[in-house]
Amino acid sequence: MQHYIVFLRGINVSGKNILKMDALKKALHENNFPNALTYIQSGNIVIPNSNLPADALKKSIEKLLLDLFSIETIAFIYTSNCIKKTIDLYPFSIEDTKKNYFVFLENEPQNQLISELSKNDYNEDTFSTQGSCIYVHCKNGYGKTKLHNNFFENKLKIKATTRNWNTMQKMLNLVEKC
Numbered sequence: 001m002q003h004y005i006v007f008l009r010g011i012n013v014s015g016k017n018i019l020k021m022d023a024l025k026k027a028l029h030e031n032n033f034p035n036a037l038t039y040i041q042s043g044n045i046v047i048p049n050s051n052l053p054a055d056a057l058k059k060s061i062e063k064l065l066l067d068l069f070s071i072e073t074i075a076f077i078y079t080s081n082c083i084k085k086t087i088d089l090y091p092f093s094i095e096d097t098k099k100n101y102f103v104f105l106e107n108e109p110q111n112q113l114i115s116e117l118s119k120n121d122y123n124e125d126t127f128s129t130q131g132s133c134i135y136v137h138c139k140n141g142y143g144k145t146k147l148h149n150n151f152f153e154n155k156l157k158i159k160a161t162t163r164n165w166n167t168m169q170k171m172l173n174l175v176e177k178c
């Protein structure tokens with residue numbers, strides 16, 4: 001059995017894909033995920049003690065969202081161990097965690113595209129890739145950086161979802177309570 005952490009792409013962002021987490025949690029409980037937990041309004045879910053493989057869980061949640069809420073989106077599925085490792089590998093300063101972000105990509109980016117992005121100057125903001133995760137450090141905050149979710153999606157031609165340091169930590173804390 002696995003504890004999974006799920007990040008939904010584009011939920012409750014800019015008035016699109018509006019979904020109350022209470023409604024999502026209720027739907028999950030009624031559809032084979034009786035112990036599911038949600039966190040804040042941006043589509044973060046913990047699925048504890050699941051027998052499903054990650055790809056089956058992904059399909060199930062995406063179908064549930066489409067069928068019950070008419071929301072077509074991507075569910076990014078990770079084991080709690082994978083999220084812990086992702087946090088542990090964060091390559092930048094963790095003194096001020098409000099500047100630290102994780103961009104999860106639907107698949108690994110092409111090396112050539114990453115190389116091209118690495119040649120540019122981003123006004124003291126920086127990024128590093130590890131597999132299908134981009135670590136971002138925004139010296140002046142996420143609201144002022146060019147290195148946001150849409151930037152990476154457009155430049156890398158890959159769907160993505162971004163979470164901040166505190167959300168990542170909170171998701172691990174939720175798993176520990178299961």
